[in-house]
Amino acid sequence: MRTMRVFGISLSLIIINMAAIMERADENLLPAVYKEVSETFKAGPSDLGYLTFIRNFVQGIASPVAGILVINYDRPTVLAIGILFWSLSTGAVGASNYFKQVGFWRAVNGFGLAIVIPALQSFIADSYADESRGTGFGFLSLVGTVGGIGGGAIATVMAGYKFWGVPGWRFAFVMMATFSIFIAFLVFTFVVDPRKRANVEHDNTKNSTDREGLVEKVNTNSMSIWTESWTAMKAVMKVKTFQFIVLQGLVGSLPWTAMVFFTLWFELIGFDHNSAAALVSLFAAGCAIGSFFGGVVADRISHAYPHSGRIMCAQFSAFMGIPFSWILLRIVPQSVSSYYTFAVTLFLMGLTISWNSTASNGPMFAEVVPSKHRTMIYAFDRAFEVSFSSFAAPVVGILAEKLYGYDTKSVDPVLGSAKEALALSKGLFSMMAIPFGLCSLFYTPLYWTFKQDRQNARIASIKETEMI
Template sequence: MAGQQFWGIPGWRCAFIMMATLSSLIGFLVFQYVVDPRRIINITYDSGENSDRNNLLDKSKASSVSVWLESWTATKAVIKVQTFQIIVLQGVVGSLPWTAMVFFTMWFELIGFDHNSSAALLSVFAIGCAMGSLLGGLIADRMSQIYPHSGRIMCAQFSALMGIPFSWFLLTVIPQSVSSWFTFGTTLFLMGLTISWNGTAANAPMFAEVVPVKHRTMIYAFDRAFEGSFSSFAAPMVGILSEKMFGYDPKTVDPVSGSAQAAFALSRGLLSMMAVPFGLCCLFYTPLYVVFRRDRENARIASLKEEEMM
């Protein structure tokens, strides 16, 4: 859609409007039809006065003040859990490469690819990431059965570690030429297939085992907000490194054919903000081999005590 106009509106604006509209629609459907499992109560089937949805919802709603106080208390308790601290720490560092990847489109166009070719490459990468998330979850589930205390951690470290060779090969080895489209596409697909495991293979399942059930969504949201806030620094860092260290000069860029020198400089900036964080992310998972087993056992005992008190 880039480079075209629809009803007098630039194509890129139309793309944003479409995504915003779809997101709003999904949000409305979730609000309208999804029932929070935490609010499910015992259903009496002999009553036909209320709808199924009304039967599922608990009518006794706590005040918003008490909910926030309870959530804040739970957050403070979870923050003290070392598994949570480590996952958040690796997430802050591990999110940096993904934020830096917003420059992929610019890099491909500096090489000389047109809008369609660049979009196709990014689509191939997105497909690889989607399949990789599923594949990583399946492999980690199997590994967790064989190695209950370390299987997921090994999968996460493998995925983070694979980001280093793929980043190096993508950004430095492949000739930066439009004739390398197929090589770029293959590399991006395999890269997406292997570096996208962490969330489904380790982070989310391990969170679920050390976080109280009724506060999971809040803790997940806290984690995403925390990671996203810090990872946002990656994009400007790529720009600073490309300009100050590797000689990126916007004046040398041709709007049509790009610039080989600018593409080279940007690729080195991207490599710096991808390979190093991927390596640190892999390293930061290591303490989980010690603390995850203990924290999971503590969470299990706490859950049993809560059930006994009910």
Template sequence: MGRARTRAGFVSVAFEFLRSLFPRNFRANNMKIKTGKFLGVSISLILINLAAIMERADENLLPSVYKEVSEAFNAGPSDLGYLTFVRNFVQGLASPLAGVLVITYDRPIVLAIGTLCWALSTAAVGASKYFFQVALWRAVNGFGLAIVIPALQSFIADSYKDGTRGAGFGLLNLIGTIGGIGGGVVATVMAGSEFWGIPGWRCAFIMMATLSAVIGLLVFLFVVDPRMNIQREELMVHKTNSTSVWNDSWAATKSVIKVRTFQIIVVQGIVGSLPWTAMVFFTMWFELIGFDHNQTAALLGVFATGGAIGTLMGGIIADKMSRIFPNSGRVMCAQFSAFMGIPFSIILLKAIPQSTDSYSIFSITLFLMGLTITWCGSAVNAPMFAEVVPPKHRTMIYAFDRAFEGSFSSFAAPLVGILSEKMFGYDSKGIDPLKGSSVREADALSKGLLSMMALPFGLCCLCYTPLHFVFQKDRENAKTATSKETEMA
């Protein structure tokens, strides 16, 4: 208990130091801004969505420049896969920390800390001289994302009512995908140039890190937590004087883990995250086929655009289905979306000729694929999590979902590289040094991708089935627990 009090006291001192940097009249005006709106939209929600944009942009940076990083550090697909593995694995292990932090501090502080953490690591990757340095900073990047993502999700869950959360999470994903498109396109285009004698991909990392740091500071200054009914200072005093932070965390953990809906969604998520983790190789695959940086950026932009529209469309459809079939509507949407990943993976990676002449076919396929396979997270999983636990445990359930899914799915990227090299004959020495492409290596990489996409999509579809029978009971239990807490308060 003494250690918990010491840690809480340290964070409290840091918080008070940051507050002291701004005069009292600034903070008074700041609270007015926090509760204000811009064009009818809450200032807090605007900044939260900006944070989501930068988070997705940061995630897409490294995969967008895999080929350049491969050349700079003499790394093959398996080495590049390990970079994604390190970040995702650390992110998974550290995610429960977000649930602990939000018990003690309001979410804008947690979001700001995580954002500044990933900004620092992103800049450091751009300045790294050795491969092991890149791996180390990718681990730090995963730590930052581990804090940010669950806090973002619970923030959105508390900002929308039941029956509308699918659209809320879909909108968050759509806006976040804009950042993903921007980050991927900017990095891919900049990778082909030099600025002031510095390789373009390094400049892209430093530029994104700077923008992320600015957004993190704005979140800290101007975002208000929707769950707060008291002033931030009162919350800090109450929590830092409490000796039950870790007891509260342990109680929340036990409450979340025993929920059957959570267990089932985590199992499907472990399998269902594998294809998405494997897709980090799309940029490298298209460039091996022979597409240049601009064409590759456009193809990935089309896929991301389809996915952005798909998350919002899926959220709206799932909200309507949940009103017609309260216990199974969202589950049916999830199974449809997961199933569609099978035919589209086969068409994209096997049926379409791997040639630059297939640009139009690739574009259409990628758009339709993004439109249909992106429903599960925003339209189904996130809204259902918000309904099966009391509001105070929402960050914890999102944190543990990321912990389990992130830890296991992190193995997908290195597996794609290993399968491509060991089983399907990928050889980085076979790439044309002038054109940067190789039909043989592109075919080997596509086989590795297909093996990590089609089968996991099918298993993911099957794993959703038990939810038809357990979701109703878990939702009713959560409502009962919330009612009891309200009466006690």
């Protein structure tokens, strides 16, 4: 029985990480083929930015739905539903004939991601102890970024070909949708919610102190779904650590949303599909390694500095975005001859600026609320950050076109355009350097709030345990 239980945990985490791979691959799919979508629908950078805005905005405002669903249903079911939403919408984007159709299906895609991402994060939080949670989030980010690399690189390369008469970028969307549907089946069939395992252990050992058992079922006779959801929302919103992490996230997520233009920028410089895909993949590889490394480092530092170690790691990572944005976008010559300089800069940049989520945000959220509110706190974090950051992509496009003189008609389909590349890089720099600096600054109040909020959450958990 013990072997089967351990195997069950391992199998569930394997499939959950597979879902994370497909989620990140899906996120990177459209930005990887911006150039082809631009040519197909005669869309400029601002139009492409609106596609990212629509998906992210819907994802943000719909994220609390995940918290409500998870209070009343097991997470594998919730995850499977969300994956099906994003799968079907991804396939529909590949089949769209009009730009407005693409916009509609991107909104549906955002709704699916709104359900999946908070549920994934709370699943990981419940699967690891406090002292190793940064490593758990780091590994999730690592494998997810691998999916992002694969999705972006494969789509960029496929975009240059046709498959049975179908343009490569369209075929990539349909292929991604097919794989995602298969993942939804695996999640629904084989994944076991950590809360359910906790309840089984509780029943077997007759140990009424297992606080994880609190969140498996809600007493629907005495409290309605909406009352329980409203209680969870109010409890989360009152946590000061949550408020300050959201504040830094509002500005800290702007650069990451703006980075969807990296592939287009490299192609405008003159790099072919393969070279542009390789450069973006190197950046993603740096982010993958950095996110895992940051989570491990923060776990170690938090042993010595339990109330400030994770915050220091986050501030370091956010601050590093300033010099690297300046070097990448303003110092390195924008020429195909700078390929290796771009490659090294992008990898080192990804290695250092990708710590925040795994080193601090994810683990700290899990410690400042009782376990039954974890999905809700991740959902509200996504709601605020993603909906606000969704404006970054269209703003980059507007700045490039209106302020820096980007002209879609001047772009050569093969050679790109040095003038338009420079305009786009200026728009990117405006949405990266300053937000990174503010992000680092806004972490500072956590030095005073995190300790108290964590103690309050532990006291609340003890009280709930005693009421069982």
